[in-house]
Amino acid sequence: MSNRLATGGRIDRARPLTFTFNGTRFTGFEGDTLASALLASGATLTARSFKYHRPRGIVSAGVEEPSSLVELMGDDASGNNAITTVQLSDGLVAKSVNCWPSPQFDFGALNQLISRFIPAGFYYKTFKWPSWHLFEPTIRRAAGLANAPASAPSTGHFETRNAHVDILIAGAGPAGLAAALVAGKSGARVILADETNEAGGSILNRNLEINGKPALEWVAKTVAELADMPNVIHLQSSTVWAYREHNLLCINERSPDHKTVLERNWRVRAKKVIIATGAIERTLVFSNNDRPGVMLASAIQTYVNRYAVLPGKLVVLFTNNDSAYGVAADILAAGGQVKAIVDSRNSVPQFALDRAPGVEVISGYVVSDVAGRSRVKSVTVTSRDGESERSIICDLLGYSGGWNPTVHLFSQSRGTLKFNTKLAAFLPEKAVQACICAGASSGEITLSDALSDGAAKATAAVKSLGFKLKPLKNLAVQQSFYTVEPLWRVESSAKGKAFLDFQNDVTVSDVQLAMREGYSNVEHVKRYTTGGMGIDQGKTGNINIIGTVAMEQNATLADVGTTTFRSPYTPVSFGAINGLREGSVILPYRHTPITSWNHENGAFMYESGARWRRPGYFPRGDEHFQDTVNRECLTVRNNVGCYDGSPLGKFELKGPNVGEFLDLIYTNIMSNLAPGKGRYGMMLSEDGLILDDGVALRLDKHRWLISTSTGHADAIHQHMEKILQFDQPHWKVMITNVTSQWNNVTICGPNARNLMKKFATNIDLSSDSFPFMEFRDGTFADLPARIVRVSFTGELSFEINVAPRHLRDLWDKIMAAGTSFNIAPIGSEANHVLRVEKGFLSLGHEVDGTVDAYDLGLSWIMSKKKSDYIGKRSVDLRRAGNKVRRELVGLLPDDPNCQIPEGAPLTPSGKKQATEGLVTACVWSVVNNRWIALALLENGRARRGETAHVRLQNSVIPAQITAPVFYDPDGKVLRS
């Protein structure tokens, strides 16, 4: 059966398209949507509802579609698309969601047999005994609608883009186009964005005239005029989906004019926003109002005029307002038969009646029930007083409950809404941000009002921005009117379900149940029933829910209010939001000049702090992880190794007050450090916990270079700037981040100095001339360098700092010169072992956010001489309480070959009691030939020599408590 009209529509009949729906092939035309093509082919039953699996059809013609969702397959794969928003393309493959095997025959329909046991909120009261987990797998399998695509699109990518404009206009219907003309002519920077594939809005769907000609001609002329304005960006198939703070709006452009960009998300900062998003027709609520063949009256009008489809032969219209009469006129003009217009109003305005001459108008009546399961067969029409009833045979019921101005974006901007009794709708009241609604979205429903309102609002916006106005030609539009009498639901004796929210199967009785159970606030009703929480966000039915709540409470809709409108206005693909940020750039990453060498030499790389990619270890041949780490540790302990220490944070501080500043931020005294020397320091936060540690070098009287941990460099920079800008603004201290000005190769091991001597340098490297914790500026290997004697491994160590442009050269020279020493690069894993052997602390291991420097045995670093420094008071207060403290200790498992998991708890005698500590690190020590560990243990220092117990799930590991150092306890090696 074909419902396609012989002529008319904005489809291209010269370009037929073939598509597949639920396994059946259909044809349509270029310009069709999936919905219009299916309706043209006579398809009525296109979906099953979410909970009850009731047969459903197509209700609307736009984004407000509440009933039919489809999953697209193949290259276009995506889930949960409203059938009315899918632009038809050749070869499209789509299927209905939430039904198996098909909408025509769906096993899920069994739910209808138990529907009385599964009202709204039933899951709050069920699936509890014997355990929720018994039901969970089945419910998870059944949950959701369409499947997510299994893979990304095979070609193309997504993109995000920023823009700044003077005026953003959302909606290219009559009000939006009029506004765009005014704004564009003034020279303002304008973006005009509209969600459908062509401009015109409601003009596309109705037979209207402007200046005595078809209104579509004015649309085409306006679009052409806007295209000639270089200051105007006109986007179609582009939904303004979010209104954020400070006039930031997001636009999802679904068909960008760029071959490789699939979708583009615009982030637009606008000085003014004009919301010209029109109005959405609302449903009416009566028994079986969800049957296939029951659709919005305006949708029928759209299908007739825009797509040349008349979805039924025998039409009944049910309305409470005037706009349905225009629909009747268009159906008649298309050759359709309107059996009757059922108008709930007792009195129908003459101008409305004049639009549909010859059509029976049954005023003061309502449609109380619909017969037919897979398709409407007839409707029951009942008088408002219930006294009289008749049945009318039909195959299509169009209903119109009035129009809701589309105020979603305005509400997202946090503007307030107010109920207007004349329009029986919520209208924008007070804006909070620089925006205004125009046209139908502000309640100006008719064409003439929408055009003039759009122009007027744009004029005001343009003037406020200081642009010069250029006059628009007057538009002659026939005056039209719109009146409505609200009908929130039909009350009758019919027993069928009356749906308020089609998508989530929410009925009148569900709302009544929610209110009986005490959920009387509309926000609670929403969440209890899930009304308005579907993909359509209740665009057609939310007001009916509010109306039902008002009726139950004997209140006004103004009293009940609305729920909060949230973005996105319509679904947006994750890809568009993400843009280019995928694959290798999904997270930031940082490299040093040695990164490529690491890759070339088989390093196992991972992120280790502040997005730096560093080598964990350098496996050779068939080495396992532990073999490699052992080899690298032995290389450093017995010979010489090297590593790239570039990522450490480095800051140069300059100014007359640097000394005082460092004394404030470090726990120990820095101001008395002599130029040319370095000192290890610790920083605390205001609550006395360890913030960071590092070495400070004094370059000259007023110049310092401090280092921080790699992962905290940015945080410490912010910490320092905050102190200088807020707490101590009178201090002259200038901070410059030089982390990437000084890269370094660190050479460590007993042969470090011997290797260094192989290079030309003007620096005396002997231990007498160059002791530990000092630095020298000069040249090394013919490169300008700063060499620092610090050690993170506990071995003799030289940190050779050069500019990054020289680092690869230096590294290659060191590796070449080091071959005679069997030099090896070492990674983070070996570094971890070496520092554990020395008992050097590590942020994130021993420094766990609960211990202070005293707990870690670092009382020597907490100055007794300074009257104050950041964190001092908090430490003193905390320790004044005399509570038991966890202290850093070493652990030697009784079984030397027994590894203790890092993080494992320590309990008294290994019993199932509250923990008395935890293991912070456990490594295989090559120099001790056994597993060693560091731990935080209550009263640890006093318990050396005793046995602690690690409690695991299935075992207990005894370990001897020792001092937290397992190699060179006196530090002679690193000072050599």
Next chain:
Amino acid sequence: MSYNANITQQKTGALFDIKGMQSKVKKFVGTSLPNFPKSVNTASVKDDISLLHIGSNHWLLRAPLDQEPALTEILRPNDAPADLSIILVSDTLSFFSVIGPDADQVINIASPLDIHPQAFPETGATFTEIFGLKGLIIRQKDGFSIAVEQSYGDMINDYLSRVMA
């Protein structure tokens, strides 16, 4: 159809970070440098040397790398008085040039900065955000120079390749 723009990573150039009151900088450095920009977030140019005003009492001096030794002699970072900070930072930024008719579009993808000539003039130079990172954007003939912290250079190359894919 990709964007009509040429993107190239620039070689390391000479870069100095200068902090301190303008009058004191002038007094210490003399007249070898370009005039100080009159407005914030703008640059002044003299021969090959640019002076970028990037914050309160904060400038970046930028020049070709071969001028680094000569500029170091003029600026004398180690001898600056206590209330002036002059630091060589040549290696701390990775620079890229984005040139061509679609350079604007590329920058709009990378950054939320308003680059309309009314907002970002011919002499525009400012720190902002580039692909989520702190970055510098400078207007140049037929396009822009952008820069990020040096260690992120490979990542920005990666991003720009994706833009141009």
